[in-house]
Amino acid sequence: MTAHAIIHVGLKQLGIAGEDARDLYERVTGSRSLRAMSPQQHQVVVDELHRLGFKRGLKTGSAKRASGPFAGKLQALWIAAYNLGVVKTSTDEAMMAFVTRQTGLAHAR
Structure with missing residues (x-):
């Protein structure tokens, strides 16, 4: 699963949507768009979601x-x-x- 997909799963699990998600992106990376982020910035967002309580499911x-x-x-x-x-x-x-x-x-x- 890509970091982009993991971010969307994490946002859904935590109940973060729309502008709240963009605010989170901007707070941790300085960018409001996932498309504009580098892979390192995607990982920073994933790490922040984990800090907020996102638990990734078990691997198949x-x-x-x-x-x-x-x-x-x-x-x-x-x-x-x-x-x-x-x-x-x-x-x-x-x-x-x-x-x-x-x-x-x-x-x-």
């Missing part, structure tokens, strides 16, 4: 993944529950924690 494949013959069905049900607002997190890691709490089994196999 590093989180616990469901496996086994019922993994697909479990994932489908979990995503459906997320879409209905029954659960707050759609990750496999959250689903596996739920399965462990409810069944006492450490895995879905």
Whole structure:
């Protein structure tokens, strides 16, 4: 993921939009536009977003993944529950924690 994309994800996660984002850019780099910034300035903005509380998600494949013959069905049900607002997190890691709490089994196999 590019620094430009990371900045947009961070702004969304922190709830910063529009002029507030441009004010942040200007405060840390002196420029109000991401396009006008150098890669080093992009990194300064990313560092500031981290300082403000932005937590970048886990890289793909590093989180616990469901496996086994019922993994697909479990994932489908979990995503459906997320879409209905029954659960707050759609990750496999959250689903596996739920399965462990409810069944006492450490895995879905």
